[in-house]
Amino acid sequence: MSEDAKDPKPEAPKPVPETTTAAAAPAAAAKPAAPAKPAPKPLPTPVYNEADGRLLKERRLWPTDMWRDPWSQPRYRMAWVKLIVLVAVALGAALLLGEVGRFAVPVTSFLLEKGAAYGLPAWAPGLVWALVKIVLVLHVPLLSALVFVWWERKISAHMQSRLGPMYVGGFHGWLQTVADGIKLLLKENITPTAADTWVHRLAPAVVVAPALLAFAPVSFGKDLSAADLDVGLVYVFAMAGVSVVGIMMAGWGSGNKYSLLGGLRSAAQLVSYELPRMFAVIPVIMFAESLNLADIGAAQGGYWFGVLPRWFIFYPVVGQLSFLIFLIASVAETNRIPFDLPEAESELVAGFHTEYSGMKFSLFFLAEYAYMTLACCLAAAFFLGGGTAPLSFLDGFLPSWAWFLGKVLALVFCFLWFRWTFPRFRVDRLMDFNWKFLLPWSFANIALAGLYVMVLS
Amino acid sequence: MSSTQPLPHGLKSDQLFVNLGPQHPSTHGVLRVGLTIEGEIVVKAVPDVGYLHRGTEKLAELRGYPQCVVISDRWDYLSAMNNNLMFCLAAEKLLKVEVPERAQHLRVVMCELNRIASHLLFFGTYGIDLGAFTAFLHAFREREMVLDLFEMSCGARLTYNYIRLGGVMKDVDAAWLAKCREFIEFFKPRLKEYDDLLSFNPIFLDRTKGVGRISAKQAVAWALSGPNLRGSGVSYDARKFEPYCGYEKYDFEVPVGKDGDCWDRYYCRVLEMHQSVRIIEAALGMMAEGPVMGKGVAKVPKPPPGEAYAHVEGARGDLGCHLVADGNASPYRMHIRAPSFINLAILQEMLVGERMSDVIAILGSIDIVLGEVDR
Numbered sequence: 022m023s024e025d026a027k028d029p030k031p032e033a034p035k036p037v038p039e040t041t042t043a044a045a046a047p048a049a050a051a052k053p054a055a056p057a058k059p060a061p062k063p064l065p066t067p068v069y070n071e072a073d074g075r076l077l078k079e080r081r082l083w084p085t086d087m088w089r090d091p092w093s094q095p096r097y098r099m100a101w102v103k104l105i106v107l108v109a110v111a112l113g114a115a116l117l118l119g120e121v122g123r124f125a126v127p128v129t130s131f132l133l134e135k136g137a138a139y140g141l142p143a144w145a146p147g148l149v150w151a152l153v154k155i156v157l158v159l160h161v162p163l164l165s166a167l168v169f170v171w172w173e174r175k176i177s178a179h180m181q182s183r184l185g186p187m188y189v190g191g192f193h194g195w196l197q198t199v200a201d202g203i204k205l206l207l208k209e210n211i212t213p214t215a216a217d218t219w220v221h222r223l224a225p226a227v228v229v230a231p232a233l234l235a236f237a238p239v240s241f242g243k244d245l246s247a248a249d250l251d252v253g254l255v256y257v258f259a260m261a262g263v264s265v266v267g268i269m270m271a272g273w274g275s276g277n278k279y280s281l282l283g284g285l286r287s288a289a290q291l292v293s294y295e296l297p298r299m300f301a302v303i304p305v306i307m308f309a310e311s312l313n314l315a316d317i318g319a320a321q322g323g324y325w326f327g328v329l330p331r332w333f334i335f336y337p338v339v340g341q342l343s344f345l346i347f348l349i350a351s352v353a354e355t356n357r358i359p360f361d362l363p364e365a366e367s368e369l370v371a372g373f374h375t376e377y378s379g380m381k382f383s384l385f386f387l388a389e390y391a392y393m394t395l396a397c398c399l400a401a402a403f404f405l406g407g408g409t410a411p412l413s414f415l416d417g418f419l420p421s422w423a424w425f426l427g428k429v430l431a432l433v434f435c436f437l438w439f440r441w442t443f444p445r446f447r448v449d450r451l452m453d454f455n456w457k458f459l460l461p462w463s464f465a466n467i468a469l470a471g472l473y474v475m476v477l478s
Numbered sequence: 479m480s481s482t483q484p485l486p487h488g489l490k491s492d493q494l495f496v497n498l499g500p501q502h503p504s505t506h507g508v509l510r511v512g513l514t515i516e517g518e519i520v521v522k523a524v525p526d527v528g529y530l531h532r533g534t535e536k537l538a539e540l541r542g543y544p545q546c547v548v549i550s551d552r553w554d555y556l557s558a559m560n561n562n563l564m565f566c567l568a569a570e571k572l573l574k575v576e577v578p579e580r581a582q583h584l585r586v587v588m589c590e591l592n593r594i595a596s597h598l599l600f601f602g603t604y605g606i607d608l609g610a611f612t613a614f615l616h617a618f619r620e621r622e623m624v625l626d627l628f629e630m631s632c633g634a635r636l637t638y639n640y641i642r643l644g645g646v647m648k649d650v651d652a653a654w655l656a657k658c659r660e661f662i663e664f665f666k667p668r669l670k671e672y673d674d675l676l677s678f679n680p681i682f683l684d685r686t687k688g689v690g691r692i693s694a695k696q697a698v699a700w701a702l703s704g705p706n707l708r709g710s711g712v713s714y715d716a717r718k719f720e721p722y723c724g725y726e727k728y729d730f731e732v733p734v735g736k737d738g739d740c741w742d743r744y745y746c747r748v749l750e751m752h753q754s755v756r757i758i759e760a761a762l763g764m765m766a767e768g769p770v771m772g773k774g775v776a777k778v779p780k781p782p783p784g785e786a787y788a789h790v791e792g793a794r795g796d797l798g799c800h801l802v803a804d805g806n807a808s809p810y811r812m813h814i815r816a817p818s819f820i821n822l823a824i825l826q827e828m829l830v831g832e833r834m835s836d837v838i839a840i841l842g843s844i845d846i847v848l849g850e851v852d853r
Contacts, residue, residue, distance in 0.1 A: 443610060
């Protein structure tokens with residue numbers, strides 16, 4: 022080995038001059054003979070931008086350029102055109118489709134007829150119809166999460182003078198969430214060594230399942246609900262309460278101190294804020310005299326003085342107070358800023374879902390958005406009249422589900438708006454706010470509502 | 479507090495040791511704070527530094543004076559102009575170089591722009607620490623404009639190496655001056671926007687008012703400087719009390735806090751941005767044509783043996799540079815008084831007894847740059 026290694030050393034200097042001269046000569050001779058090699062593409066000549074004093078091809082846009090006269094920017098003008106077209110298309114589609122609930126009776130009777138013709142037992146078509154409804158309602162939280170994640174990105178971007186996703190899917194990055202979903206599906210599923218494996222694995226399912234189940238009694242419009250439950254309101258709150266267990270499991274099972282802190286915080290927060298949230302709805306139950314979500318929506322039909330809709334939010338003092346308490350408590354229940362203490366990124370490094378990756382993480386994400394959608398659906402049904410029109414002359418212009426959707430979207434926008442405007446509460450202040458402010462006021466509100474009911478009856 | 483408190487039903491409670499950092503979204507770099515907590519209350523806090531140590535003070539002993547300016551960019555990379563200035567002032571004392579008038583004004587303009595950029599970054603990240611994300615990107619929009627200005631003047635956006643021994647690297651043209659005025663005009667109304675968005679937000683006030691108090695006595699005892707000291711009510715600013723670079727020519731105030739809590743420290747920085755705008759406007763108005771580089775600075779300067787100390791009011795506090803020359807082309811010894819490092823020391827006393835979420839608020843309000851802490 023050592024001899025072999027030594028040998029090439031004295032030889033090495035020799036061939037170097039030989040090869041260089043020998044190789045250079047034939048290369049020089051061969052060059053004119055080989056015309057196949059194309060000439061290298063000339064580099065683009067840089068343009069010196071006088072106005073900016075920089076070697077840039079285009080003048081960099083300063084905020085001052087955009088804000089001095091936004092209408093001079095073609096992109097700004099086109100955005101308005103696109104927005105108007107989009108709203109027009111959506112309105113046209115709603116008018117064309119009409120009340121979706123009217124298809125329910127023909128479809129069920131059709132199924133029953135066909136079932137009877139093929140000699141199936143009477144429960145089979147019912148089962149099929151139930152499955153169809155389940156699949157349809159399951160798509161509400163799933164699709165709304167997709168849309169709202171994208172919407173949140175766009176809204177936050179525009180509040181922060183950015184553009185947000187712009188590429189995936191062509192039109193303003195509308196496929197960005199789908200692309201992210203695929204990415205999350207393909208990611209590695211990591212379980213930390215210190216984790217309590219089964220608790221860690223089960224937690225996302227325990228969080229997501231009740232979030233999806235809670236949508237069952239929600240009435241999305243006239244005759245549009247998966248389950249017409251007489252105790253719908255109690256059922257929704259009962260389901261929403263189960264998720265706390267999942268979050269605590271995630272906090273405990275991750276084997277991470279920050280996650281544990283986040284899980285403990287969330288247990289305290291979610292359990293406390295459930296109280297004012299439910300007490301805020303009691304006046305609504307007293308006015309509507311029903312626990313059925315469809316009935317509560319229907320009880321708000323009609324107009325005062327022919328103009329003002331009889332929505333519960335317009336009941337003086339009581340309505341506004343319950344709506345505000347319900348909205349604030351809902352924001353807290355969905356773990357969003359300013360109440361996102363359990364997953365405070367800058368304090369607890371994302372809290373209970375620090376150790377989750379891939380699809381397990383996105384299940385938490387999905388649950389958060391599902392709860393946000395649910396909270397907005399409930400607020401729209403309880404206080405904003407469900408599927409009724411806001412003005413008397415608009416009554417019957419759009420189908421009820423379109424009005425409902427519009428109200429939900431407006432409320433979701435409020436949620437996003439809060440998130441991108443407010444800082445985060447501190448743990449002890451959060452509890453003070455709940456127990457010393459929201460809860461007493463919700464009690465006072467119930468008393469006031471009782472007075473109203475007494476006077477009205 | 480005792481480590482284990484007896485609880486009913488035979489349950490036992492214990493303290494929890496949490497590593498805040500070195501990788502944590504709110505430590506603004508690779509700082510580690512070993513926190514011992516009981517529930518949410520901190521019992522003991524031990525800041526651990528040194529993860530970013532690069533030995534720049536030793537590096538300076540092996541390089542010529544102009545090369546040391548390059549090193550100085552890397553300490554406090556968020557206000558590198560002030561670092562450049564600090565080193566150049568010390569070296570110029572040794573070399574006995576006169577800096578021309580226009581270069582003085584340019585230095586002031588650049589340093590104040592850099593102070594604005596640095597405080598904007600503080601404003602934004604402090605918002606993030608407390609959960610308000612939007613403030614960050616609003617601040618970055620304006621910071622981007624300042625960095626564009628720096629790019630136009632010297633080609634760099636972070637490590638400028640613009641202020642050189644005897645003057646500045648390159649004169650600015652009329653287009654730059656126009657752009658700078660445009661920025662100032664754009665920036666003034668934004669300062670009010672910041673107040674509306676964050677400074678007087680009730681939740682923000684709730685998080686920062688009365689949290690992390692430092693008394694004036696304590697601040698002086700721990701040798702704090704910059705907005706951390708002024709937030710506690712001690713009016714000390716090197717620009718005012720030991721003017722350099724012609725700061726005595728400009729009319730500006732030193733904003734001072736009252737209670738020494740997180741909000742006062744925060745708001746001192748916001749008010750300093752107002753004052754920086756005033757200084758820049760005045761400097762742009764006073765600027766006359768002329769050379770920007772002093773005469774008699776050699777390519778390889780060899781100052782006579784001696785010592786020099788210069789300090790400037792950096793964005794984070796009193797930046798000082800002690801140079802010892804032995805007649806060679808490189809300094810015999812360079813020592814930096816790094817305000818971030820000294821400000822950081824008070825954490826171990828302040829954090830005890832605070833809540834976990836206040837730890838972040840306090841850490842953010844001290845505004846450290848780990849590049850300077852560890853050097």
